[in-house]
Amino acid sequence: MNRKKIFMLSLVVILVSQCNRDVSFDESLPALQPSRLDENAGTWKMIYMSSPGQVAVAAPLPVSDPSYQSELTSIKDLQSKLNPTQKSIIDYWSGGGVLRWNQILRELVARYNLPPAPLADGSYPVPDAENPFADPNFPFANPPYAARAYSYVAVAQYEAMKAAWYYKYFYNRPAPYTVDNGIQALVPKTALPAYPSEDAVLSGVSAELLKSLFPAAVEEITKKAAEQRSAALWSGKAAASDLSAGLSLGKSIAALFTARAASDGMKTAGGNKAQWQMLVDNAVARGEIPWLSLDLPSRPPMLPFFGLRTIGGTPVGVKAWMMTDADIVNDRPLPPPPTASAEMQDQVNEVKYYSQNLTRERLAIVHKWADGAGTYTPPGHWNDIAAEYIRDARYSEVRAARVFALLNIALHDAAVACWETKYYYFNPRPTQMDPAIRTGTGIPNFPSYASGHSTFSGASAAVLSYLFPSSAQYFSDQATEASLSRLYGGIHYRIDCNTGLTHGNKVASHTITFAGNDGAGN
Amino acid sequence: MLQYAALDAYTYMKKTLLSLVIAFNAVPAMAQTLTDGIMMGRGKLCTGLMYGQENWSTYWEGTLERSNQNIGTLQSQQYMWMGIYGITDRLNVIGSLPYVKNHTSGGTLHDMEGLQDFTLAAKYRFYRLDSDKGRFTAHVVGSFSTPMSNYTPDFLPLSIGLHSTNLAARVTFNYTFRQGWFVNGSSGYTYRSNVTLDRPSYFTNNTFYETNEVRMYDVFDFNVDAGYRIAKWQANLTYMQMNTLGGGDIRRQDMPFVNNMMNASRIGGVLMYYLSKPKDFAVRLTASSVIDGRNVGRSTQWMAGIFYTFHFTKTE
Numbered sequence: 001m002n003r004k005k006i007f008m009l010s011l012v013v014i015l016v017s018q019c020n021r022d023v024s025f026d027e028s029l030p031a032l033q034p035s036r037l038d039e040n041a042g043t044w045k046m047i048y049m050s051s052p053g054q055v056a057v058a059a060p061l062p063v064s065d066p067s068y069q070s071e072l073t074s075i076k077d078l079q080s081k082l083n084p085t086q087k088s089i090i091d092y093w094s095g096g097g098v099l100r101w102n103q104i105l106r107e108l109v110a111r112y113n114l115p116p117a118p119l120a121d122g123s124y125p126v127p128d129a130e131n132p133f134a135d136p137n138f139p140f141a142n143p144p145y146a147a148r149a150y151s152y153v154a155v156a157q158y159e160a161m162k163a164a165w166y167y168k169y170f171y172n173r174p175a176p177y178t179v180d181n182g183i184q185a186l187v188p189k190t191a192l193p194a195y196p197s198e199d200a201v202l203s204g205v206s207a208e209l210l211k212s213l214f215p216a217a218v219e220e221i222t223k224k225a226a227e228q229r230s231a232a233l234w235s236g237k238a239a240a241s242d243l244s245a246g247l248s249l250g251k252s253i254a255a256l257f258t259a260r261a262a263s264d265g266m267k268t269a270g271g272n273k274a275q276w277q278m279l280v281d282n283a284v285a286r287g288e289i290p291w292l293s294l295d296l297p298s299r300p301p302m303l304p305f306f307g308l309r310t311i312g313g314t315p316v317g318v319k320a321w322m323m324t325d326a327d328i329v330n331d332r333p334l335p336p337p338p339t340a341s342a343e344m345q346d347q348v349n350e351v352k353y354y355s356q357n358l359t360r361e362r363l364a365i366v367h368k369w370a371d372g373a374g375t376y377t378p379p380g381h382w383n384d385i386a387a388e389y390i391r392d393a394r395y396s397e398v399r400a401a402r403v404f405a406l407l408n409i410a411l412h413d414a415a416v417a418c419w420e421t422k423y424y425y426f427n428p429r430p431t432q433m434d435p436a437i438r439t440g441t442g443i444p445n446f447p448s449y450a451s452g453h454s455t456f457s458g459a460s461a462a463v464l465s466y467l468f469p470s471s472a473q474y475f476s477d478q479a480t481e482a483s484l485s486r487l488y489g490g491i492h493y494r495i496d497c498n499t500g501l502t503h504g505n506k507v508a509s510h511t512i513t514f515a516g517n518d519g520a521g522n
Numbered sequence: 523m524l525q526y527a528a529l530d531a532y533t534y535m536k537k538t539l540l541s542l543v544i545a546f547n548a549v550p551a552m553a554q555t556l557t558d559g560i561m562m563g564r565g566k567l568c569t570g571l572m573y574g575q576e577n578w579s580t581y582w583e584g585t586l587e588r589s590n591q592n593i594g595t596l597q598s599q600q601y602m603w604m605g606i607y608g609i610t611d612r613l614n615v616i617g618s619l620p621y622v623k624n625h626t627s628g629g630t631l632h633d634m635e636g637l638q639d640f641t642l643a644a645k646y647r648f649y650r651l652d653s654d655k656g657r658f659t660a661h662v663v664g665s666f667s668t669p670m671s672n673y674t675p676d677f678l679p680l681s682i683g684l685h686s687t688n689l690a691a692r693v694t695f696n697y698t699f700r701q702g703w704f705v706n707g708s709s710g711y712t713y714r715s716n717v718t719l720d721r722p723s724y725f726t727n728n729t730f731y732e733t734n735e736v737r738m739y740d741v742f743d744f745n746v747d748a749g750y751r752i753a754k755w756q757a758n759l760t761y762m763q764m765n766t767l768g769g770g771d772i773r774r775q776d777m778p779f780v781n782n783m784m785n786a787s788r789i790g791g792v793l794m795y796y797l798s799k800p801k802d803f804a805v806r807l808t809a810s811s812v813i814d815g816r817n818v819g820r821s822t823q824w825m826a827g828i829f830y831t832f833h834f835t836k837t838e
Contacts, residue, residue, distance in 0.1 A: 106723075
């Protein structure tokens with residue numbers, strides 16, 4: 001009887017431990033069947049390139065050509081031998097290349113979003129682009145770095161998709177599954193011309209940019225890009241010559257953007273000791289308490305010259321996409337209350353109230369939006385939100401690319417404008433003003449005014465509301481919640497949050513003005 | 523035989539006290555709770571309150587031991603109720619409920635405190651063999667624990683627990699010599715339910731997850747101890763090992779995560795004294811230290827408690 005009981009107990013334990021607790025890590029995507037093909041996307045307004053035909057694509061061979069026919073034969077051969085791994089690769093990419101690359105980028109940002117660890121002497125090493133595998137890894141994909149990365153990939157993809165559409169409808173070569181009845185369509189069939197292959201264009205433009213932004217991830221990036229082209233081939237969507245023309249076009253367009261990135265001001269955005277001291281001296285000269293790092297040991301400020309246009313007479317600052325230097329300065333929020341003022345004390349007291357009353361409900365909001373180290377950052381969070389709308393709208397690759405481009409242009413410009421504001425005013429965090437303020441998440445290592453989360457969220461909500469007007473209220477509510485999460489967490493004053501939201505809206509208006517006249521409609 | 527009876531009431535407490543060694547607050551309370559080989563007699567209820575502290579100022583980031591000025595020293599204060607009731611001489615039920623408060627001496631992160639997990643367990647002695655030299659016993663334990671408040675597991679090292687619901691099974695062997703020396707060995711396997719976070723995505727173990735659900739891996743543990751009990755005194759030493767059967771390391775300069783592979787080896791000891799007056803009271807002191815670990819703090823812990831035994835059935 002004892003033995004029986006032991007057996008029963010063991011059985012229960014074994015059964016329970018066999019329950020499937022595995023968590024799937026991919027955002028699952030249904031196979032893309034675009035609601036419309038956007039045949040005229042080759043006429044939509046370009047952002048950085050002079051025209052969709054700026055990079056030449058040679059005419060394809062006619063479908064009757066023996067060399068093309070042999071490409072079709074090889075597709076049939078491949079389709080007859082597809083193994084389960086290859087089928088799962090087809091399924092993965094059938095969800096849409098633009099959405100998949102956005103997911104991949106979010107993952108890369110999360111992986112590389114770790115600040116360097118301090119050395120024994122209390123100093124911090126600087127990630128080195130020439131030695132990206134060393135500790136600390138290059139890059140440290142913090143919010144400004146991430147905003148810039150999302151924007152480069154998104155804008156380059158969007159320009160590349162418009163170029164692809166331009167040539168597709170210029171040459172009008174159908175997809176293999178349309179040309180040859182013997183070729184199966186293993187993805188939803190469309191009438192989109194196949195030359196050059198949009199999948200190959202995306203693989204080339206995305207992989208080249210990602211390799212320059214995240215050089216230590218070269219292996220997985222290269223593998224993903226190759227799989228995307230293979231999926232297009234195996235699924236009967238593109239022939240070998242459609243792919244090679246697409247890959248070449250994508251890579252050439254990527255080169256235009258990596259050239260821009262090499263001289264966009266990022267290299268000097270970290271600054272040096274003398275320049276950091278100037279920021280402190282300037283604040284003191286204005287009669288204000290200068291910001292101090294609250295990291296231990298004290299850490300140099302995060303990318304102080306990402307936004308500022310000049311320091312000590314030296315021009316600095318990362319280029320925006322839709323804003324000029326004058327726009328950035330003109331749109332800068334008015335100053336926060338002086339650090340010694342009673343008004344500022346009221347702001348501090350309110351933060352202290354929330355610190356002392358950190359309810360579970362508010363902590364959940366703080367953590368929902370924390371998006372700190374080791375995450376895809378606030379720009380990534382808004383990309384995550386946008387991805388669901390793109391998926392549900394069943395947008396074509398070119399229109400999906402447009403959404404991410406417009407969103408990430410606004411997010412990058414928000415990063416530039418917000419960082420300009422932060423380092424222009426160099427305002428201390430609440431805990432610096434009152435050390436009794438304990439925080440529900442880590443204190444970001446840059447000045448307080450205005451809130452980055454709020455600026456990013458204000459800009460994102462504005463762009464997404466323009467693109468998906470029926471959900472405007474939802475975007476606005478989410479932005480407000482993201483903004484207030486920083487007050488609840490004890491890391492921002494209310495004035496930082498409110499000002500950031502307004503500033504973000506203003507920044508986005510430059511992007512929305514462009515979008516209103518880009519020929520794409522909504 | 524009288525000697526055994528006298529020991530009954532208090533020996534249960536031993537492992538529960540040690541179990542409160544938090545790593546990153548990770549130790550499933552039951553995994554180390556019911557590890558000894560003595561049963562509470564029928565109709566007796568032993569219940570007590572304990573207070574303890576656990577501190578660490580270095581932790582293992584993966585296998586790299588480091589300090590972190592933004593944490594300084596992590597201090598955990600624990601208040602715990604527990605009770606043991608002998609349904610029969612061979613079947614006991616045990617319950618416990620801790621209240622935990624965590625604080626860091628460095629940095630700015632907010633304290634976390636609250637009711638942690640309620641544990642309910644049944645312990646069954648399925649074998650006993652007496653001889654001239656002593657007594658051998660073998661036991662099985664089944665236990666269940668679940669969070670008693672909506673605390674977050676996503677604010678380590680300040681989170682007060684990991685917020686999973688656990689089922690554990692354990693087997694224990696004990697040999698006690700008539701002179702009072704004893705040796706004990708116990709091993710358990712804990713099944714942990716998945717947990718949910720307040721955020722929609724997370725990165726761990728080199729993978730990005732677009733979900734708020736986190737896979738929790740099972741935990742295997744064993745401990746061996748040896749000691750001596752005579753008259754009103756008890757003293758013993760314990761070695762304990764806990765291994766999480768999955769999960770990733772804390773990355774360089776990253777925060778700990780709820781499903782990290784938290785492993786710990788510790789040594790500890792127990793001192794206990796049975797008061798003559800007032801009758802049926804006992805006091806005890808325990809201490810332990812993590813001597814090696816992975817993704818846990820190198821903690822030192824002590825606890826002190828007072829217990830009282832009710833006799834619902836007249837014995838002897």
